[in-house]
Structure formats: structure tokens, C-alpha cells
Amino acid sequence: MVIALGFEGSANKLGIGVIKDGKILSNCRRTYITPPGEGFLPKETAQHHKENVLIVLKEALDQSQIKPEDIDVICYTKGPGMGAPLATVAVVARTVAQIWNKPLLGVNHCIGHIEMGRLITGANNPTVLYVSGGNTQIIAYARKRYRIFGETIDIAVGNCLDRFARVLKISNDPSPGYNIEQLAKKGSKFVPLPYCVKGMDVSFSGILSYMEEKTESLLKEGHTPEDLCFSLQETIFAMLVETTERALAHCNSQEVLIVGGVGCNLRLQEMMGVMCKERDAELFATDERFCIDNGIMIAHAGAEMFTAGLRMKWEDSFITQRYRTDDVETVWRSD
Incomplete structure (x- = not known):
């Protein structure tokens, strides 16, 4: 029975959670939201985390009804992420x-x-699509590591959506990606956009540059913001489904798990679901409580590591902005 406290602060979400032997006792979060048209900068994001971290910590402990002396291990996000927010937490x-x-x-x-x-979700050994503001990877487990089968060669899919939201001055509350998703539901006219899949990798910077350059003229031609959101989503999600399907076939897997903040998008889940159905595979996804960065995911992964006997020397308790998924040996997995 391991009780773990987890701290997450790699981007604009500050999350702290407590887990006890796989049971979630608390999952508290604060989001740093900037005005429409603006992104979040490391310095201001770190300041937000600094101002709120003790408040959220108290909330997490109060909700869990766990005392400090009951906790077995403290876990924190070592990386990847934005340097200043990571270091602050x-x-x-x-x-x-x-x-x-x-x-x-x-x-x-x-x-x-x-x-x-x-x-x-209860997924056993899925092919994973990890999509967020800072990461886009297609991952599968093999020989004690989560291996990266494909990834973005430039910007992450969430970053592409966020930056397009700034072009249209879409609100960042609760998140630009969520607001694009709502607008896309009302779009009807598809605008052909650059589609960039390179083997198992994807590229989003060219699509973003195209949208930044053409949005004004497309709006003048009679396309609505809703049409542009719809077209962008359909194009970039098709790229992700294509590469995930290829990994699924290569790994001979029957499960797909979508994780990360963009994984909340119901249209992405719908498109991936169609592909899975055609391949007799099962799709697993979660809602915003667990898709979006949160402290409980850090607590749970840390608890798994702790139970498997992993310990960290004090001099290794630094942060790193570049911490690859396949750098970690998954000693806690027996398969």
C-alpha cells in the first residue's frame, strides 16, 4: 500500500494529487490563462505556479484526508517541459x-x-498516441522501454492549435484547443491544407505557416473561422490517425490509447475510433481530468517506480527540459 504525492508543473497547468495503491484520493489543478492572442511565457508561468503551489498542495491534502506522515514518497515532474515552471515546482x-x-x-x-x-482505462499493452501542447509521439512498449515509433519533427500538435487560436484571437479560457474544437463543430466548408506525413513522423509547422499567411484572405473569400478550425482539425487529426494505424499494424497490437491534453478532443477520438473499428482494435481515451496535465499522473507513475524498488539520489533531483520517453527503463512492468 503505497501513498504517493505528485507535483506537476511542466507547462501552464499546476497539478498536485494524492494516490493510494491505485486509488485517486485527490487531483487538484490550477491553470495559467493568458489573454486572447497571447501564449504563456516561462517567467510568467513560473510566477503563477509559485503563487498557487502551496494553496493547491493544501487543497490536495485536505481532499485526500491524508497527513504528511502517511505519505510514502514525494514525486515531481523531472521533465520534459518549460524550464522555469519545472524548476519552480x-x-x-x-x-x-x-x-x-x-x-x-x-x-x-x-x-x-x-x-x-x-x-x-484498463488498457493492457496499447499503442499510444501522446498528443499535447509540447509533445506528439506514437509510442509502443517493447523490451522494458516505451519506444517511440513516430513523432513530430518540429512543433507539437497542441502548439499548432494554440498558435492558430492566436491568429483568430480565440479565447484561451479554458484552453485554445477546446475552443477550436467547439468552433470546428459548426464548420461546413473544408479548405484543403498541406498534409505532411514523412514515414512515421509528422510535421505541423508548414500547416501553421500556411494558415498564418492565408487566414486573412480565406476569411475575405467567404470562409468562416469555424470552417478554418474544422479544416485544420480534420487535416492534422488525419495525419495522426494514419501514423498511429501504421504503428498499430507494425506492433500487431489490438489497443490504441490516446493520452495528453489534445487527447480530450472528441473529434480526434471519433476519427481514431473509426480506424480502430476497421482493424478490430479497441480505442481507449480519458476525459479532461486525466488527459490534461495533472498531479495524479505523476503520483501514480512515481508510486509504480517506488513499488518496483526505484530510488533517487538527492544529487539527481534536478529537472531537464529534454527527457525522452525512451530514456526511462520501465522496471515496474513485468511483461
Whole structure:
């Protein structure tokens, strides 16, 4: 029975959660939201986390009804992510671990998403599509590691959506991707866009540049913002479904798991579901509580690591913006 406290702060979501032997006791979160047309910068995001982290920590402990002395391990996001926010939250995790005299574990953000998805959905050994503001990867498990079969060669799919939202001055509340999804539901005219799949990898920067350059003229030609959101979604999601299908076939897998913030998108889930049905595979996805960055995924992955006997030296409790999914040996998995 391991009780783990998890800290997540790799981007604009600050999350803290408590898990006890696979049971979620609390999952608290605060989001740094910027005005329409603006992205979030590392310095301001770190300041947001600094101002809110103790409030969210108290919320998480109160909700879980767990006392500090009951906690077995403190877990924090080691990377990847934005440097300043990562460092801000890691400092708090280190301080709490010292004050409460608890072991500390640094968790790979991507692994946190995957293990949380497996816990919530019950997926056994899926081909994983990991899609968020900072990451786009097609992943499958083999020989004690989560292997990357394909990924973006430039910007992440969530970053593409976020930056297009700025072009249209779409609100960042609750998130630009969510608001694009709602507008896309009302779109009817499809605009042909660059479709860029290179083997198992995808590229979104060219599509974004095209949209940034052409949006004004497309709107003047009679296309609506809804049409443009619809066209962008359909194109980039088709690219993701294509590459995921290829990985599914290569791995001879019968399960697809979508994780990461963009994984909340119901249209992406629908398109992936059609592909899975055609291949007699099963689709697994979660809702915004677990798709979007959260502290409980870090707590759960950390608890798995701790139970498997992993321990971290104090001098290794740093953060790194570049922490590959396949850098981590998954000693907690027996298969």
C-alpha cells in the first residue's frame, strides 16, 4: 500500500494529487490563462505556479484526508517541459520531501501520461498516441522501454492549435484547443491544407505557416473561422490517425490509447475510433481530468517506480527540459 504525492508543473497547468495503491484520493489543478492572442511565457508561468503551489498542495491534502506522515514518497515532474515552471515546482517538491523526511522521485512527464491512461482505462499493452501542447509521439512498449515509433519533427500538435487560436484571437479560457474544437463543430466548408506525413513522423509547422499567411484572405473569400478550425482539425487529426494505424499494424497490437491534453478532443477520438473499428482494435481515451496535465499522473507513475524498488539520489533531483520517453527503463512492468 503505497501513498504517493505528485507535483506537476511542466507547462501552464499546476497539478498536485494524492494516490493510494491505485486509488485517486485527490487531483487538484490550477491553470495559467493568458489573454486572447497571447501564449504563456516561462517567467510568467513560473510566477503563477509559485503563487498557487502551496494553496493547491493544501487543497490536495485536505481532499485526500491524508497527513504528511502517511505519505510514502514525494514525486515531481523531472521533465520534459518549460524550464522555469519545472524548476519552480521541483523546488517545492524537494523542500516538502526534506521537511517531511520523505524519499523523492523524479518522473518523466510522458511516462506519467501513459501510466495514468493505462490505470484509468484498463488498457493492457496499447499503442499510444501522446498528443499535447509540447509533445506528439506514437509510442509502443517493447523490451522494458516505451519506444517511440513516430513523432513530430518540429512543433507539437497542441502548439499548432494554440498558435492558430492566436491568429483568430480565440479565447484561451479554458484552453485554445477546446475552443477550436467547439468552433470546428459548426464548420461546413473544408479548405484543403498541406498534409505532411514523412514515414512515421509528422510535421505541423508548414500547416501553421500556411494558415498564418492565408487566414486573412480565406476569411475575405467567404470562409468562416469555424470552417478554418474544422479544416485544420480534420487535416492534422488525419495525419495522426494514419501514423498511429501504421504503428498499430507494425506492433500487431489490438489497443490504441490516446493520452495528453489534445487527447480530450472528441473529434480526434471519433476519427481514431473509426480506424480502430476497421482493424478490430479497441480505442481507449480519458476525459479532461486525466488527459490534461495533472498531479495524479505523476503520483501514480512515481508510486509504480517506488513499488518496483526505484530510488533517487538527492544529487539527481534536478529537472531537464529534454527527457525522452525512451530514456526511462520501465522496471515496474513485468511483461
